[in-house]
Amino acid sequence: MVLELKDISKLYGEIKAVDSVSMEIEEGEILGLVGPNGSGKSTLLRIMIGIIRPTSGRVLVNGEELSEGGWKDFKRSVGYMPERVSFYDNLTGMETLQLFARVKGGGLDRIYGLLQRIISEEVLRRKVGGYSKGMRQRLNLAQALLNDPDILVLDEPTSGLDPVGTREFYEILEEVRERKRLTVVLSSHILGEIEDKMDRVAVMKNGALKAIGSMETLYRGLKIPLRISITLRERDEVLEGLLQREGAIDINYKNGYLLASVPWEKKLNVISAVMEEKERFDDLSIREPSLEEVFFGVH
Template identity: 35%
Template sequence: MAGSAMELINLNKKIGSKKIIKDLDLEIHKGEVFGFLGPNGAGKTTTIRMMVGLMGITDGDVRILGKSVKSDFKGAIREVGAIVENPEMYPFMTGMQNLKHFARMSPGVTKERINQVISLVGLENAIKTKVGRYSLGMRQRLGIAQALLHSPSVLILDEPTNGLDPAGIREIRKYIRRLADEDNVAVIISSHLLSEIELMCDRIGVIKNGELIGIQSVHEQQTDEDPERQIRLEVDPVENALKVLKAHHGIEAGEKGGFISFTAKKSLMPGIVTTLVSEDILVYRVEVSSASLEDKFFDLIGENVIG
């Protein structure tokens, strides 16, 4: 990935005297899939609306390929394709008729480009069928095709897998990854589905109370060669194991469903297990895992309600 596709520069939004969005600074790269997460009312939708010019910016700016949404709106927005909520299509027209209709709104969209986006989202076999007969997943794919007609550099998708079954979610994920990897499009996704964000995205930005509180790589390479992991042990007796961990290793472990759990560096585990066994504690199972995106998300927002 090289170069900046979109920049949010000290972005602010006031409604009346209330500051809804506070000093957002964010850079999204070409060819990456960026997940935008946050609790209910955090400011995700407001930020997306400012990105695409549907809501005015109080202070700061959004730049798309260096073009300002405030001072060069037409030039900036030409680089953006977006689907907010469900894509609106004409159900009495075929997929092809819908695409040709939308193509007329963007100068320079050729017949070849229409066929290219149809192929990209895998709708060749259904493109001559009326959209009213499409499944929800097919309509989402047609919506993505429509948003891509004018070859945007940035694609913004609000809940792209909302209402889809697992097969539909997998399809949309595949097309989004292909866009980023093969066409170098920057894709920004707002979603509630943390498991999907983890599979689809390269980085996530977390917003809370209108402030960007963290940006993380989803599959970050560990700079620490021995990071702390989540450990689960099946042991007997549990009560003795908890006491031994506290006394010998200073570990405060929790107990649930016959397992004890705690965080520790992986390199310490052989010594911990040896201590438990030497104290006549039976160790039946050891599970070592890294933190999931869900764990990271809740660590950042400090609460258990997402939206």
């Protein structure tokens, strides 16, 4: 199932929450939607699965625009995990899942094995009112999987989880994808957390899509310089001159370290030249840009 967004905009009065966004989500891929709070990620996710309608633009599923009935059918294949949901304090976890299974037309038996991995039976027997934030998020994920979806849409799924909870969450997500190669669209503002888990990343700011592609494509497209750090015994003007000749910029010596930025297209030249002079320094480290740097580079 291929999902296409064509020139989607969403206005709330004067405020443009989403501004002319076009993108295609391929079957089986895992797409990360990143951007700061208020960048329009949640609104775009809601439009994507028909919770709200765009002010302008079209959502196409397998190349076709959906009718009212078409949206209803489409939602049968979507699992959605909103960022903030506290559920009903007076119901147990199991009763909550049974309610949403009936509403979605799914059944607990379809995901029973997976359910035990996500949330224990002991916890499911307890009232949701006594759940921690982490337990509620697990329940939230379980309800999203109730209808055995083809597309899983997760809005800031690890928000409020501690590092252990976050790691467990991604392990569970991996297990889910091992059982069924479903499409996942996941939003987050914690960039480092998702960069190694995504096939592609879409970067949003002020409602607009600033960049989309694999990490590699984004790095190349943005031509973010590498950072090179050479550990010296004492200041070495020969090495500084060499770096300058090979195209390094922002060359700076500080506290025994020679620091420089290397434009993406010059990195091989610079590294080769420096390695030829390896007897002149003690150590060398090269740092590639993280998604964070890509993200802020885009902004």
